[in-house]
Amino acid sequence: MRVESLDALKKWKSKIPSTDTKSIRILACAGTSCLSSDSDLLIERLKEQIEKRGLDTKVELVRTGCVRLCGQGPLLLMEPEEIAYVKVHLDDVDEIVEKHLENGETVERLLYTDPKKNEIIKAAKDMDFYKKQKRIALLNCGSIDPWNIEHYIQNDGYEALATVLLEKSPKDVVEIIKKSGLRGRGGGGFSTGMKWGFTLQEKSDEKYMICNADEGDPGAFMDRSIIEGDPHALIEAMVIGGYATGAKEGLIYIRAEYATSIEPLRKAIEDARKHGFLGKDIFGSGFDFDIEIKLGAGAFVCGEETALIHSMEGLRGEPSTKPPFPSQKGFRGKPSTVNNVETLANIPVILRKGAEWFASIGTEDSKGTKVFALAGNVRNIGLVEVPMGTTFREIVFEIGGGHPEDKDIKAIQIGGPSGGVITEEFFDTPIDYDSLNSIGAMMGSGGMIVMDEDSDMVEIAKFYLDFTQDESCGKCTPCRIGTKRMYEILERLTNMEGEPEDLERLRTLGENIQSSSLCGLGQSAPNPVLSTMEYFAEEYEAYAYRTKKTKYSIDAEKCIGCTKCKRVCPTDCISGDVRQVHVIDESECIACGACYDVCPKDAIIKP
């Protein structure tokens, strides 16, 4: 059925059977993290049981996208009370069906325990993790079935598109987005409205609207969650963007590693076509637009817009110099707009609620919210969407619940391989694009990795550099050779073969690469090294002066000879008899930390 007008859309919306007739709605998370803990089997089993016991008249089971608290998956949210069952196992299904669905009792043992306060929390809305969050980009993610277009329609889907096409000129739309203050969420933070305006003013018979879904930053998975959890929002935003910039063709460039994300997206595109939200004469406005999916093949640099465009053309994904910018000469040499997934997910909401509303959220120059992927040494791992201006402390300690064992948090890495580390003195900094730049980090795509006192910052920096030097496309020399040399110096240092002069070499090299590389990858590649050098100079010095201890040992005073460490050691380098003090043979120790993890008496001394 094609939807020809706003009225027709509203009529359809009103006819969709309301779920209010059912007394219980189960939101079952089928995000990537939960799926890898077999949530699909769980959902299947629930469905079977609900049907078998004839509960389908009162229970609605919704297979949703990411519910965000990934570390506690698989997750079930039971509406209306929003009771959250966490780490649900296949074997728990019968009990849930019997107690919760049939008898209206809560299955206490599956409730979430607040790890900080050691209290059981029944409803998701009462968890610290969810309390402070504000959803715009993730609005529907985790609340609707992404495979079902009616769920999107029910949540005001495609209304913004109808209004835009029927009542506004492309210029009006550009102005609204400019006024909202939305900035690109993929890293750079450039004004989205201005970007659209540039493409609009270009005169060309062909233009392209491109969605950058090449989420390459390690530790970031918000784009994936949006594509899987709310694909129609992305489609609606792209049609709006196409209209605003004068493009009739849309392309979504998605990394091939995200194979599971592609299916719901394909289905959503087909459904949108079927109902006339894509294709010819959308809403009878005379505007035509369609979307094609382009696959990546594993290259981080393709997140850079010019490299992405070359990759879409079937070429090696190498960047080219700007100008010309993609808005002038992009895909197939025609004016193109490249927007990131999270940026686009904001668009329909902005158009529904108004630029003023959006601009009222956030800080002076960074409006709206930002989604962070919180991971590493933190209790609550998952996606966090908060207003710009929220502090690191609020995210890591309040929403994230702090360190799982209450160890000291040494640093927070933000911005992935292009970003830097934040140390405790900056934990109270309100996060926005500009505050991060001023302290030597950057927003990047919003990966936030929490590191505790045990993290070796030189190793972390080496890890990022290993990544960038491997991903460097090789086109420009500073990045190709420079990052390799930096990596070699770091390797020398961590092998205890370095010298104090290496530190100066690292710094000079890093600064040169920043200033002379062609694209964002090279320009930002030294950031993790330079930023850790600034804040953790003593760790670099310990390596450079070769004073660093690298092996584990056992505190003879504390060791009770329980043999636990001896049994887990993968290299069998721990010796000692029962109830005798154990000893680690340092020449064989690979510093895996297995002994440290099992020791009941804290007798293992970390390097």
Added chain:
Amino acid sequence: MRKEILDTTTLDQEGLKKLDAYIEGLRGNKEEQLIHVLHHAQQIFGYLPKNLQWYIANQLNMPSAKVNGVVTFYSLFSEEPRGKYTVSVCMGTACFVKGAEKVLDRILELTKSEKGKMSDDGLFTVQDVRCIGACGLAPVVTINEKVYGNVKINEVDDIIRRYKRGDQHAS
């Protein structure tokens, strides 16, 4: 040029027919869709040997050097045959800070293989991969489609042993 690169008779002919049909069905500029063609070819043949690249270049009417340039640029394309099980150790930041590197080293040791190269018994290709976006489960190892989350170094032996015995489904 070495002769075997030009010899496409050693390729699975059924596979080539499937590939031809795929290329035939493409609309628009075919050269532009090289990456999609390569994905498809790798799905059929398991990897992209030089003679297959040569074949694809001919079918798309483009220089084989260009095809090889693209194949070698992207990490998901492999010119080497792959083991029955592809063991991927996620090297995303979250996994890294939780000890993924040690997990990888241990797996390489157990499978007696080098990173990216098939083990001699043809069972394993062990590789490190970019963040797979399952950071909540770090460190993560995937073996073919199966995802292992929160992998501890002392569990690795057991997992690999099960695959060696062929009863990977036992838990």
